[in-house]
Amino acid sequence: MVNGNITYKLIDLTHTLIPGEEQYTVEIKQRGTPRTTPTGDIMHDIYMWSHSGTHIEVARHFYADGRDTANYPLDTFLGPAIRLDFRHKQVNEPITLADIRAAGDVRERDIVILWEGRDGQYRTSASHQRPYLAEDAAEWLALEKRIKLLGTDSSGFEVRSQRGSEHPNHHLFFRADVDIPVVECLRNLDAISSQRFFFIGAPIPCVGLDASPIRAFAIEGLL
DSSP states (O other): OEETTEEOEEEEOBOOOOTTTOSSOEEEEESSSOOOSSSSOOOEEEEEOTTOSSEEEOGGGTOTTSOOTTSSOGGGGEEEEEEEEOTTOOTTOEEOHHHHHHHOOOOTTOEEEEEOSOGGGTTSTTTTOOOEEOHHHHHIIIIISOOSEEEESSSOSSOGGGTTTTOHHHHHHHSTTTOOOEEEOBOOGGGOOSSEEEEEOOOOOOTTOSEEEOOOEEEESOO
16 A cells, blocks of 8 residues: 555454354344335444454453553554564463563564464364463563563463463553553464564443454554
8 A cells, every 4th residue: 555655554453253153242233123225324233242353451351440441542552563473382382481582572662462373263162272471471571571562363361271260461461550451362463574563453442341342453664
């Protein structure tokens, strides 16, 4: 695409939602009497989980007094990003600090995207089969590099055996003095041609909401 003197490429990183087929419910219903004509004032009621599809989680997801999706600066959800390739990692295998450092040059305030090659598992019985971010890696990203945002093409970043238990990564990323949102269920990361790119993926700003489906995309040519 060309805009003035700038040439850039857009890459959609978002799963399309299919009502009635999502693991986390998505339903739409036409309001009033369904239209039988090709034109008219058509509106829908929408019912969906906050974690449906490609979505972003914020502090309210884990802390009752944490910020909701309406209380973050818009700048939180966009900026320079780095894609770190962990497609070789197996289910329940940790992504360690050594792995992170070897995968790329993470800069302060980067958006960090973990490329685990799991987007093909979306909407299947294997959707939660994934590696996880080890505590030493999480602490380095959050406390030393102070990243803006963490993303992954899998369904999460916590070790599955700790689900419903300690959740060390959730405690770290969502606590008030850190407060780093997390994007889950990205797709199409293989279509990005360079390790560094510009990322955008903003939530619906809704008071009280812990997470939100987003339209995430990469822009190449801006960096």
